Amino acid sequence: MTAPEHFFRTRWFEDIPVGEFHVFGNHTFAEKEIIEFGQAYAPYPMHTDRVAARHSVHDGLVASGWHVCAVWMRLMVTYMERYATGVRDGRRNGAGIGFRDMKWLQPVRPGHNLTYTYEIVEKPDKVIQNKWGIIRSRNEAYNQYGELVFTFQIDILAERRPTD
Amino acid sequence: MSVRYWEEITHGEQFTTGTISVSASDIIDFASQFDPQPYHLDPVVGEQSIFGGHCASGWQICALMMRLFVDSMSNEGIASIGSSEVSSLRWLKPVLADDVLSGTIVVESLQPDSPHTGYGSLNCVIDVFNQSNVKVITLHTDMMVQKRPTEPIDPESAGPQTVGPQTVRVR
Numbered sequence: 001m002t003a004p005e006h007f008f009r010t011r012w013f014e015d016i017p018v019g020e021f022h023v024f025g026n027h028t029f030a031e032k033e034i035i036e037f038g039q040a041y042a043p044y045p046m047h048t049d050r051v052a053a054r055h056s057v058h059d060g061l062v063a064s065g066w067h068v069c070a071v072w073m074r075l076m077v078t079y080m081e082r083y084a085t086g087v088r089d090g091r092r093n094g095a096g097i098g099f100r101d102m103k104w105l106q107p108v109r110p111g112h113n114l115t116y117t118y119e120i121v122e123k124p125d126k127v128i129q130n131k132w133g134i135i136r137s138r139n140e141a142y143n144q145y146g147e148l149v150f151t152f153q154i155d156i157l158a159e160r161r162p163t164d
Numbered sequence: 165m166s167v168r169y170w171e172e173i174t175h176g177e178q179f180t181t182g183t184i185s186v187s188a189s190d191i192i193d194f195a196s197q198f199d200p201q202p203y204h205l206d207p208v209v210g211e212q213s214i215f216g217g218h219c220a221s222g223w224q225i226c227a228l229m230m231r232l233f234v235d236s237m238s239n240e241g242i243a244s245i246g247s248s249e250v251s252s253l254r255w256l257k258p259v260l261a262d263d264v265l266s267g268t269i270v271v272e273s274l275q276p277d278s279p280h281t282g283y284g285s286l287n288c289v290i291d292v293f294n295q296s297n298v299k300v301i302t303l304h305t306d307m308m309v310q311k312r313p314t315e316p317i318d319p320e321s322a323g324p325q326t327v328g329p330q331t332v333r334v335r
Contacts, residue, residue, distance in 0.1 A: 041227035042234055044245060057245060057280040065246065066227045070198035073223050077200055095214065096222055098254035104247075152250075 013123070013133035013158040021119045025075030029063050031110035037067040063108040068150050072139065075116050094132050094157025102152035106143060114141040114149060121153065132157040168242045169312040170284035173271060179240060181232035181267040186220055188261035194224040207261065219258040225265075225301055226253070229292050232267045233307070243310035248279050253303035257294070264295040275306070283308040 031050070038047025042064040045052035053061040108114065122136040135158045141150040188207060195204030199221035203213035210218035220228075230246070237244040259265065268291050275285040285306040292301045 037227075041231045042246060043231075044234065046245070057283070064227075064230070065248075066223065066230050069226060070194075070221075070223045073221065074198045074200075096255060098252065099250070100252040102250040102253070104249070 011158075012161040013135065014161050016120060016123070016135055016158060018120050018123060021117065022079070023115060023117050024079040026113055026115040027071045027075060028113045029067075029071075029108055029110060031061060034061060034063045034067065034108075034110055037070070038064050041066055058107045058109075060107075061110055063112075065102075065104040065150075068104065068108055068114070068141065069102075071114070072116055072141070072150075076118075094159060096154055096156050097134070099152050099154040102150075104150055106147050106149040108143070108149060113144045116141045124155075127160065128157065131159060133160045134158075166241055168240060170274070170276075170286075170309045171312050173242070173274065173286060173309065175271060175273060177271045179236050179269040181236040181269065182239075183264050183266045184228055184232055185264045186224075186228065186259055186261065188218055191218060191220045191224065191261055194227075195221055199223060210260075215258040215260075217258065217260040219260055220263075222255045222301075225255065225259050225292065228259075228265055229267060229290060229301060229303070232265065232292070233269065233290065236267070236269065237307075237309070245280065245283060245308050245310075247305045247307050250303055250305045253301060253305075255301055257298055257300045259294065259300050263300075265292050265300070267292045269307075272304075276311075278306070278308040280308060282311055282313070284311050285309075 035048055035050075038044065044056070046056035046058055046060075046062055047053075047064050047067075050061050053059075056062075116139065118137040118139045120135060121138045124134045124136060126134055128134070134155050136153060136155050138153050139151065140148060143149050192205055195201065201221075202209040203215055203219060204210070204221050207218035213219070234244070234246070270289045271286045272289055273287040275287065278285045285308055288305055288307050290303050290305060291299050293299050
């Protein structure tokens, strides 16, 4: 297997405008996947045991915050794949280098549906390894009641347009 | 094992976690479900990528950090319920197939309250290292741990009192 072309970005760093906003996906959290993730990575009763979770601070089963993050990634990859279809000039998605101000504001319960959004908020004036720029986005997820459930800002590398 | 409450944890206290290994199939399983990018799904593509090897999703590293934390607190007898906030996290180095991770948790400060009644916060710096002692992620987070329960009400000495038409229990 070689890297599929559909993972290549459509745009250089310079072409990505601050203020651009995307609703990039949604996901319904099933009880089974909440428990599986919890058992593997965050084995607290509130994530792993429907009955014991009733005595937890959330009065019932809730998804691990890192599960909410992992689903963010899954939806982002799916969206980027579609977004970049047909581009064949070798520009690549960069890696995430870090995030800040991550907050889990509301519990995510079995059957809850989260809609994920991102907005480009800043392009810090910094060049990394002579090749990459930083795209800073504010990411949010809302539940089916319209409540803000999850928010963070992430820095992702994007390839700068070659100067020659 | 004795229980340790928030009140018994001190500023500057450090915890060392156990270890957790990451196999190629662990990386592929997580990536298939949550981060299906070629350098996570395919060892050969990983070798040729900017990561220089078959690397785990950054979110898998976060999840493994959480597992190390949860087990560490459990071993210490501390009733933690995780975090509601991560003020910053940096992915410093890739985690590659067959790496073995461990972490340190340093309590930088303590807050008596948290979003949940009965729990205080530990403002922690958590670092995760690979088997070569290279730091792979670092984060600042507020972790919530149980506070010492307040004295239970003695039902004999605090019997019901009648106030007008209502019966209330004196605390």
